[in-house]
Amino acid sequence: QVQLVQSGAEVKKPGSSVKVSCKASGGTFSRYPITWVRQAPGQGLEWMGGIIPVFGTTNYAQKFQGRVTITADESTSTAYIEVTSLTSEDTAVYYCGRGGGVVVAAAVDYWGEGTLVSVSS
Amino acid sequence: AIQLTQSPSSLSASVGDRVTVTCRASQGINSALAWYQQKPGKAPKLLISDASNLQSGVPSRFSGSGSVTEFTLTISSLQPEDFATYFCQQSNTFPLTFGGGTTVAMK
Numbered sequence: 001q002v003q004l005v006q007s008g009a010e011v012k013k014p015g016s017s018v019k020v021s022c023k024a025s026g027g028t029f030s031r032y033p034i035t036w037v038r039q040a041p042g043q044g045l046e047w048m049g050g051i052i053p054v055f056g057t058t059n060y061a062q063k064f065q066g067r068v069t070i071t072a073d074e075s076t077s078t079a080y081i082e083v084t085s086l087t088s089e090d091t092a093v094y095y096c097g098r099g100g101g102v103v104v105a106a107a108v109d110y111w112g113e114g115t116l117v118s119v120s121s
Numbered sequence: 122a123i124q125l126t127q128s129p130s131s132l133s134a135s136v137g138d139r140v141t142v143t144c145r146a147s148q149g150i151n152s153a154l155a156w157y158q159q160k161p162g163k164a165p166k167l168l169i170s171d172a173s174n175l176q177s178g179v180p181s182r183f184s185g186s187g188s189v190t191e192f193t194l195t196i197s198s199l200q201p202e203d204f205a206t207y208f209c210q211q212s213n214t215f216p217l218t219f220g221g222g223t224t225v226a227m228k
Contacts (some may be wrong), residue, residue, distance in 0.1 A: 037165075045157075045165065047209055047217040060218035062122075067146075095164055105212035107155040109176065111164035 002027040004096055004112035011118045012086050019082040020115045022096030027110075029077035030054035033099035035108050036070060036081045038092040046092075050104035051079060059104045086119045093117075123147050126211055127220035140196040141181040144209035146160045149189045153213035156185055156194045159222075160205045168196065168207075199225070 007021040022034065026076075049060035053072035053096040060068060072079045079096060093114040099106030124147040134140050144154065157165035157168050169185035172192055182197045196203055202221040204227055209220040 034189075044222045045159075045210070045219040047210070047219065059215050063216070099163075100167075100170065105153070105215070105217055106164070107170040107210070107212060108166055109167045111166075114164055 002098060002110040004098060004110055005110040006094075006115045008115040009118070011120065014119055015089055016086055017082060017084040018037070018086060018090075018117050019031060019080055020094050020096075020117070022079045022081075022087055022112050023121060024077045024079070024098065027098070029072075030074050031102060033104045033106055034070075034079040034101070035097045035104070036068075036079075037108075039114075040089075040092040043092075048081065048094075050099070052102070052104060053079065057104070061094055080121065082119075086117075088119050090117065091119045111119045122216050123150060123211055123214050123218050124209055125218055125220035127207075127209060127223050129223060130221060131224040131226060133226050134199050135228045136199055137200055138186075138228075140198045140203075140211075140225060141198050142194040142207055142225075144187075144192040144194070144220050146190045146192070146211055148214075150211045150213035152188050154185075154187070154192050155210045156211065157208045157210065158203075158205045159208065189216065193228055196225075 030053045036048040069082045096112040097108030098110040100109040126145045156169040159165045173185045206224045
């Protein structure tokens, strides 16, 4: 059974950066896409981007281009998302998910538990 | 970006009711649409992919239909565990986008 375990909650100052991890177990890590989605308090879901670890290919929502970096370490079956220049509008729960297909756009059939990132001065 | 408009944004229903949620795309997305269920404080759960493909383990009371720009999620007989928020997501064109969500509450 595939499991995705995310790193713990973070509290950050405006202007700083945060890096959230997502460790996979119980399945083949490299060939399946890892997607990152966030959800601000009381709001809907927002797709941020994804990566296919074996190729290192990434796709990002244009909104986050230049401010978000998604990486993957095949040796530890761990994906990461780093968000820089944080503002209060980045306060959200960040979810990683594993796509069920072989493209970044594949629907996510396994999810991490979410990581709350709070940005406050 | 492709906009997905869900309707209604919320509804009240009783156990046993038939519930229908609509997702309308701002442009054609073939059948590249998924439906997710989310409960408070939990990650989303994939119910349906490719507009009508029911995921393994998802009860058969859930069904999806539609193509191009108009899609529907139907719950044939609402169960207590189905009170939740439902989101559609298109995967035809980057950036992937979600609908605003439909909250199904108890009447």
